[in-house]
Amino acid sequence: MDVTEDAVRDICTDAVFERGERYREEGRIHGIHRIDTTVTAVVSGSRQYDVRVDLATNGFAPWCDCPYDGPGTCKHVVAVLLRCVDDPPQDEGDRLDTALNGADADELRAFLREELATDADLRDQFLARVSESTTRSVDELRTTIDRRFEETNPEYYVVFEPIDFTRWFDLATEYREQGRYASAATVYRALVESLDDNMERVDGAYDHFSRAFSRALDGYVDCVAFRGRDDAVTDAVAFLDERATSGTPFLTEHFEKAVVELQEKADEQSFE
Template sequence: MDVTEGTVRKICTDAVFERGERYLAEDRILDIHRVDTTVTAVVNGNRQYDARVDLAADGFDPWCDCPYDGPGACKHVVSVLLRCVDDCLPDEGDRLDAALEAADADDLRDFLREALATDVALRERFFARFGESPTRSVHELRDAIDRQFEETNPDYFVVFEPIDFSEWFDLAGEYRDQGRYASAAAVYRALIESLDGNMERVDGTYDHFSQAFKRALDGYVDCVTAEDIDVDEAADAVAFLRDRAVSGTPLLSEHFERAATKLEETLTERREH
């Protein structure tokens, strides 16, 4: 997708666009890098925020860990995109490829193993990519996601700022790319359960968490539908959604009910054909 002022305006409000322009003019972008089509940056606002865009994606697939919960992209993302309008930044992908080509295989293996030993999220994606079975159950995955809620604001029950769930969506995406839909569904289910269970804690950034919930719910339904499951497994998946519609957060009950109906109809149609 071409990065122009016009395409940037399409993903944000006029007010946010103006603030993004001001942030760019005030040199608030502290650190910015591009690898292939992905641009990551640190933008100075009330504190330093991490922002990320994909220049090739429709709508640029914006992400930022700021508390903005209004329509469209935030001013931090807009400032980063506007930075790319006239100067799309040097692509560090070639440098990365060259370093990989030049690296000794044993040294590279040692480096990778050390990174995998200390980074749980990276290790999970590695297992997903290279055919290992999931190392954590739905319950364990949910516990890890729940800890993010606890650690975000440890002194208060209420969560005031967005939480970055990208490692979980990336992990689910890795499983989906490998055609391992049951494993991806487990990650989505853990996200659904955690978000549903913690939604009452959210204050001021509801849209952020609501969008993450809907994305996880859609992913769960898609993966259960794509997986070759028997009648009992299908019934369990539908029952999970219907149970949540009754016992979960009231604001999310309609989403659960619609997802259960869609899943049931899709699975029934598939069996009939």
């Protein structure tokens, strides 16, 4: 889509737009790069924030690791998009392609393997992209998600700020796009369990965590139903029923509705 001020205004509040304008004018945008339609940048605020937008996607698919949890997108994203309106960064896609084409295959493989060996997130994404099913269990994935709750506010049990769950949602999406619904369901279930078990320690940004929980629960139901296996549906219903009884009280209704939706979708799938 075209990057215009009007398009940017459509994805944020007026107050956030003004703050984003001020950030752009103050020169807070650093290290801005563009590969094809994806723009990444670092924006200085109370600390350095990473920003990513897709200029070809409706709404720009904005992502930022700041704790903003208000309506629309944050001022850091707005600042970057306004920079793209005034002074769009040069596309470095051709340069990247030239480097890749000229790279020695063995050296490239060695580099990739080294990065994959040390970066668990990248490794998961890579394996998902090449259509490998996940070898990680729900419990293993939950451990990494739970750690985010512990790291967010290590001195206190209570979590005051939003937590970025993008890496897990992106991983689940990658599996879904590859048709690996069982693997996607594993990721979604890990998110559901972690969010359910940690929800009572949340004190602030309730909408953020509620949206993440609903998104994970919906994804789990969709993936289990799409597989169309009776044993998978039975296991999932048992899991959801157990959570409705023993999980966070104010999430009980969500689990109960999920059971009904799963059974309905599974029935629809069996007739197709």
